[in-house]
Amino acid sequence: MIYKINETVRFKPADGAIWSIESPEQVINLTITNCNLLCLLLNKKGEILSREQILEDIWDKQGLRSSNNTLNQYISILRRTFSLLGIDDEVIKTIPKVGFSLNSSISVEKECNAEPAKVNEKEKNQKLNPTSYIYTVVMSALAIFIAVFFTYVLYKNDTYSLDTHIANIGKFDACNVNVLPEYTRGQSRDLLESSVKLITVSEVRCIPERIFIVKPESRGSGRSFLAECIVDKRRNEYFFCKGYYIK
Numbered sequence: 001m002i003y004k005i006n007e008t009v010r011f012k013p014a015d016g017a018i019w020s021i022e023s024p025e026q027v028i029n030l031t032i033t034n035c036n037l038l039c040l041l042l043n044k045k046g047e048i049l050s051r052e053q054i055l056e057d058i059w060d061k062q063g064l065r066s067s068n069n070t071l072n073q074y075i076s077i078l079r080r081t082f083s084l085l086g087i088d089d090e091v092i093k094t095i096p097k098v099g100f101s102l103n104s105s106i107s108v109e110k111e112c113n114a115e116p117a118k119v120n121e122k123e124k125n126q127k128l129n130p131t132s133y134i135y136t137v138v139m140s141a142l143a144i145f146i147a148v149f150f151t152y153v154l155y156k157n158d159t160y161s162l163d164t165h166i167a168n169i170g171k172f173d174a175c176n177v178n179v180l181p182e183y184t185r186g187q188s189r190d191l192l193e194s195s196v197k198l199i200t201v202s203e204v205r206c207i208p209e210r211i212f213i214v215k216p217e218s219r220g221s222g223r224s225f226l227a228e229c230i231v232d233k234r235r236n237e238y239f240f241c242k243g244y245y246i247k
Helices: 032-043 051-058 068-084 121-128 130-156 188-201
Strands: 002-005 009-012 017-020 027-029 092-095 099-102 108-111 167-172 175-179 210-215 224-232 237-246
Touching (some): 051 068, 068 092, 068 224, 167 188, 175 188
Antiparallel strands (some): 002 108, 009 017, 167 175, 210 224, 224 237
């Protein structure tokens, strides 16, 4: 199922993807928590949801720790997501001393894709291979852990400022490619080439407001880390980051 929001944005809960209808290549991938929060608001459009109800449904029932400050941060991320994707109207209303509500004036439609997913023979064989399955699970878990850790580090910075110490080594299309300063060592050209290969292998596109941060392979580990971050230039802040652990 896909939600069409205000005739401007589409949201796919299955993988957390949310994108502009006019620019479908401009995709932002929400975290699981943000995805669940947005689904709750969409399904309860026009209803006033108390903070306590939201915290219980989205965090407590999942065994996660939460607070009003945590909820405020996730609501802020959703609001800025809609703003970046072209919805300037107030999508999520704050109900003072109560909670939040999805604005009843915002149109929400559900679009169902009737076509079943097709699985080719190669995918079937991979599913039947226990070693391949375990490897996929482990690598996915590592990628999620690093992405969550990276987001946590950004949250700990009260201003989410772009002044974080990273070194620009060039561009992938129109997007800046950066590394941590300790990895430059005067080899920016080689670093850029290897970084571009990582980005290409990961099939990540360069879209407006996106930058890349790379941690290259070190000490023969055979593993590299790539983060794609959406930048809010108006606030000079990192808005959203997603990480990939690549072997």
